[in-house]
Amino acid sequence: xxxxxxxxxxxxxxxxxxxxxxxxxxxxxxxxxxxxxxxxxxxxxxxxxxxxxxxxxxxxxxxxxxxxxxxxxxxxxxxxxxxxxxxxxxxxxxxxxxxxxxxxxxxxxxxxxxxxxxxxxxxxxxxxxxxxxxxxxxxxxxxxxxxxxxxxxxxxxxxxxxxxxxxxxxxxxxxxxxxxxxxxxxxxxxxx
Amino acid sequence: xxxxxxxxxxxxxxxxxxxxxxxxxxxxxxxxxxxxxxxxxxxxxxxxxxxxxxxxxxxxxxxxxxxxxxxxxxxxxxxxxxxxxxxxxxxxxxxxxxxxxxxxxxxxxxxxxxxxxxxxxxxxxxxxxxxxxxxxxxxxxxxxxxxxxxxxxxxxxxxxxx
Numbered sequence: 001x002x003x004x005x006x007x008x009x010x011x012x013x014x015x016x017x018x019x020x021x022x023x024x025x026x027x028x029x030x031x032x033x034x035x036x037x038x039x040x041x042x043x044x045x046x047x048x049x050x051x052x053x054x055x056x057x058x059x060x061x062x063x064x065x066x067x068x069x070x071x072x073x074x075x076x077x078x079x080x081x082x083x084x085x086x087x088x089x090x091x092x093x094x095x096x097x098x099x100x101x102x103x104x105x106x107x108x109x110x111x112x113x114x115x116x117x118x119x120x121x122x123x124x125x126x127x128x129x130x131x132x133x134x135x136x137x138x139x140x141x142x143x144x145x146x147x148x149x150x151x152x153x154x155x156x157x158x159x160x161x162x163x164x165x166x167x168x169x170x171x172x173x174x175x176x177x178x179x180x181x182x183x184x185x186x187x188x189x190x191x192x
Numbered sequence: 193x194x195x196x197x198x199x200x201x202x203x204x205x206x207x208x209x210x211x212x213x214x215x216x217x218x219x220x221x222x223x224x225x226x227x228x229x230x231x232x233x234x235x236x237x238x239x240x241x242x243x244x245x246x247x248x249x250x251x252x253x254x255x256x257x258x259x260x261x262x263x264x265x266x267x268x269x270x271x272x273x274x275x276x277x278x279x280x281x282x283x284x285x286x287x288x289x290x291x292x293x294x295x296x297x298x299x300x301x302x303x304x305x306x307x308x309x310x311x312x313x314x315x316x317x318x319x320x321x322x323x324x325x326x327x328x329x330x331x332x333x334x335x336x337x338x339x340x341x342x343x344x345x346x347x348x349x350x351x352x353x354x
Contacts, residue, residue, distance in 0.1 A: 020260065024259070027253060027257050028253040028254065028257075031253035031256075031257060032246055032249040032250060032253065035249050041252060048257060052262050057264075113248075115237065115240070115244075116242075118241070119241040120245060137207065138239060139242060159203075162203055162207070163199065163200045166199075166206070167203075169238055170231045170238075173234050173238055
């Protein structure tokens with residue numbers, strides 16, 4: 001899966017079913033990306049709707065699009081960054097840094113998946129440009145090339161940002177998990 | 193190999209982007225460096241947590257996003273649901289069909305309007321003809337002619353409703 005060229009052509013020709021199919025294919029991944037970028041499920045939901053409305057408005061350009069996923073993620077990314085900028089100006093970044101995830105399901109917030117909660121918190125603390133590529137890589141499993149196209153940068157810049165993001169993530173998580181494992185009497189040493 | 197280089201390679205290894213030659217150098221470093229092994233373990237563990245988080249979010253997406261795509265007229269996500277995952281049939285109508293439907297409705301509207309106007313015109317014509325017809329002789333005139341000797345100036349005229 002990836003290019004959706006046939007669907008894009010049909011969509012450009014006015015085929016409503018192609019539009020519905022594109023929505024069905026990409027709404028979930030877009031929601032995941034936006035929810036983790038914004039840390040807000042409600043904002044992510046609105047953003048996904050906005051992205052598809054933009055796609056509808058630009059139906060005429062669909063014939064020139066090669067890759068629906070890359071196009072949709074590019075629009076989603078730009079909108080996420082705009083929203084984050086707006087949020088910063090309202091001094092709401094503190095909420096994000098504190099790891100508040102209004103969009104998280106109750107199951108996620110519960111003690112059931114403490115590891116996932118810690119990862120979300122560490123992710124929210126990353127600089128935007130690192131968080132962005134890490135989400136596209138780890139949550140969406142996009143290639144360096146696709147991420148570079150979406151983030152409008154080079155593949156080597158993507159590689160470098162991913163490395164720095166993982167470095168930071170590792171530094172934040174390792175002491176916490178080591179403490180937790182020690183408390184449980186478990187050791188991770190020697191398992192590799 | 194420095195740990196910095198080792199971790200950079202680890203990052204590419206996790207993405208499946210590390211060539212065979214670089215892999216052997218990395219594995220040699222990992223055997224000797226506990227810190228970098230711990231770094232790899234942390235990232236692998238984080239990846240597992242991310243996968244679980246992603247699945248939870250996918251389920252959440254299915255729950256909060258409508259199954260049909262948005263339209264400009266939709267009020268965010270608040271319009272009526274389509275049956276199943278398909279776009280509603282109203283939305284599915286191609287533009288030419290909508291134009292044809294609009295044309296039929298327009299013609300029908302004009303025809304009905306013309307019919308009503310015709311009926312109105314007929315009624316008005318009948319009214320005008322009726323108005324042009326000479327009025328029947330007033331009972332007062334008849335009364336006056338019949339009995340001239342009783343004619344009184346200023347006598348109240350009988351209201352016949354005409």
